[in-house]
Every structure is written in structure tokens, then in C-alpha cells.
Amino acid sequence: MSDERRMAGGNTGGAVRVGDTVRRAAGRWTPSVHAVLRHLEAAGFDGAPRALGFDEQGREVLSFLPGDVVGDARPWPAWVHSDDALRQVARWLRDLHTAVAGFTPAPDAVWREGGAWRPGLIIGHNDAAPYNAAWSGGRLTGFFDWDFAAPVTPEWDLAFTAFAWVPLHARHVVAAEGFTAFDQRPRRLRLFLDTYGWSGSLAAFAEIVRRRVSASAEGIRRVAAAGDPAYQRMIEHGVDTALETAVRELAGFPGPEPAGDEPHPSHRRDRT
Structure with a gap:
């Protein structure tokens, strides 16, 4: 065309x-x-x-979802890490989970990273990160790139979204994206969870995040080993090792965090 x-x-x-x-x-x-x-x-x-x-x-x-996107430049715009953006994303995810709760996929449904649906699961977006969001006039229009939608628990989808937006990724990754207020992460996580409606402890939720991120790193390596070129590029760019670093740094969260590395270009799972 x-x-x-x-x-x-x-x-x-x-x-x-x-x-x-x-x-x-x-x-x-x-x-x-x-x-x-x-x-x-x-x-x-x-x-x-x-x-x-x-x-x-x-x-x-x-x-087409109208609005601006963060694009490929680093650091990201400051508003990405604002409390307002955090609240909007949490409300979007809560509304998504409510809307999709009544959906039952076809018995032969196929998902990019696998997974079988059963009662109690929902179809999560699974990649609701800043690089997949559209904003118009300071308002979240929505999230695109649904390729990784698949059956998960609501907490599993919530964990990745919090990881991306609080943010809870490795210090060197989020510093390159423009976030260095590490002492604010417990407060921001509580704000995100309260807005969504998850009332458990931060420590308990951090463990869910660590399991979710570990599974993501393992999945990247598994699919790359099966020959998928997109996942092989992620391995080449160190995406899996950056996720493993985040898992280590989140040990004991929200207690004292280890010293971070010097910022360098972040590795992210972004797909248009």
C-alpha cells in the first residue's frame, strides 16, 4: 500500500x-x-x-490507538514515572481484568508463549509496559501489542505491570530510562497496588514479582533455544540477564536494596 x-x-x-x-x-x-x-x-x-x-x-x-508513545529514545519523558501515570495504569489494568473475567477461550486457542486456560485464570496482556502504551493529552489511551496475551492469574499480570511501571526492574535498566528515585519504590508500589485493589503486603507481592520475572527470563531462553529469531535477539541484547539481575536486587524488598550499577542503555522487551 x-x-x-x-x-x-x-x-x-x-x-x-x-x-x-x-x-x-x-x-x-x-x-x-x-x-x-x-x-x-x-x-x-x-x-x-x-x-x-x-x-x-x-x-x-x-x-490505531491515538496518542504519543515513548519511542526508542532514552531517557523516557519524566511523566512516565509520575504518580498520575502510575494510577492511570493501575486503573486500566483493573478495568481490563474486570472486562476479561467473563471470557472463556476456545478449546483449541493458541497463545504465543503457551499456557492452558482453566477456571480462575484470565487472559492477561502480559506486556503492559511503557513502550506499549499510548497517551493523549496526559490521558492513557490504552495498550497495544497484545501478542503475549495468554491465560494467567490476575496477580501474574499485575506483577509484570508493576515491574514495568513502579518500576522494579534492575537499577541500571530503570536509571537509563530516567528513574533514579529508588527510595520511592515502596511508596509507588503501594500506590499502584492500592489503586488496582490488591491489599496484600509489599513483601508478599515482591515475591510474586520475582517469580514472574524469573519465569520471563526462563521463557526467553527456552523460546530462543527453539529457534525464534526475536527471542535470540533478546538473548544477544542481554534481556534475560537483566531480568535475573532484577530478581536478585528485589530479594528482601522493600528492605535495603543493593548498590546499583552505572546506567547503560537498557534492555527491554519491546515489540510494536
Whole structure:
């Protein structure tokens, strides 16, 4: 299409914008993700793109979420780490989990990183990080890139989102992104959890985060070993080792944290 505009970012070929739609390479998991997006649309949830089928090239077609994105530059804009952004993200996630709670995937549903649905699970976004968010006029429009949607407990999805936004990633990673107020992380985590509606202790939740992040690092290595080039690039960029560093640094959180490394370009799981 002559009016295609390449969109920034992405580890798997990126996406193009055509008018008010986005075209992305489809995967075997895409029909299952589209079923989730159609459910969210029917439920009146407006913080996600609409699934519009496939184009003549076999690419998935999604509605375009208007607004600004953080892009590839470092550090990120200061508002990314504001309390207001933290509250908006927590409310978005709470509303998502409420909207998707009534969704039961098809028995043959396929998810990019696997996982089988059972009663008590939801379909989480699983990558609701700053690099996948759109903002307009200071308001969170929603999150794009639903490729990693899959069955999880609500706490599992909550854990990754808190990890990305509080943020709880390794010090050298978040410092490169512009966050150095490490003494504020317990307060920010409590604010995030209270806004979402999770009332457990910070220490208990930090352990959930550590398990979630460890599983992510293991998953990256497993899929890379199976030959996926996008995951192999993550290994080359040290994404798995940065996640392991975060797990070590979160030991004993919210107690005293270890001294951080010098900032250097962060490694993140960003895909358009």
C-alpha cells in the first residue's frame, strides 16, 4: 500500500500504519488474541485496539490507538514515572481484568508463549509496559501489542505491570530510562497496588514479582533455544540477564536494596 507508514520499534518486523489502522505480521496465536479483543470491544472496554481481521497480505488489521508513545529514545519523558501515570495504569489494568473475567477461550486457542486456560485464570496482556502504551493529552489511551496475551492469574499480570511501571526492574535498566528515585519504590508500589485493589503486603507481592520475572527470563531462553529469531535477539541484547539481575536486587524488598550499577542503555522487551 502506497500510504503505509512504518511505525517505530519492534523486534519482529514492526508494524505499519494505514489511515486509522495498524497492520502487523500475524502469528499462529493471532486468531486467539483477536477473540480476546472482540470480547473486550463487546464489553465496552476502550483501552485496547479493535481487531479488524486480516488484509490481502495476511497481516492482522487493528484499529490505531491515538496518542504519543515513548519511542526508542532514552531517557523516557519524566511523566512516565509520575504518580498520575502510575494510577492511570493501575486503573486500566483493573478495568481490563474486570472486562476479561467473563471470557472463556476456545478449546483449541493458541497463545504465543503457551499456557492452558482453566477456571480462575484470565487472559492477561502480559506486556503492559511503557513502550506499549499510548497517551493523549496526559490521558492513557490504552495498550497495544497484545501478542503475549495468554491465560494467567490476575496477580501474574499485575506483577509484570508493576515491574514495568513502579518500576522494579534492575537499577541500571530503570536509571537509563530516567528513574533514579529508588527510595520511592515502596511508596509507588503501594500506590499502584492500592489503586488496582490488591491489599496484600509489599513483601508478599515482591515475591510474586520475582517469580514472574524469573519465569520471563526462563521463557526467553527456552523460546530462543527453539529457534525464534526475536527471542535470540533478546538473548544477544542481554534481556534475560537483566531480568535475573532484577530478581536478585528485589530479594528482601522493600528492605535495603543493593548498590546499583552505572546506567547503560537498557534492555527491554519491546515489540510494536
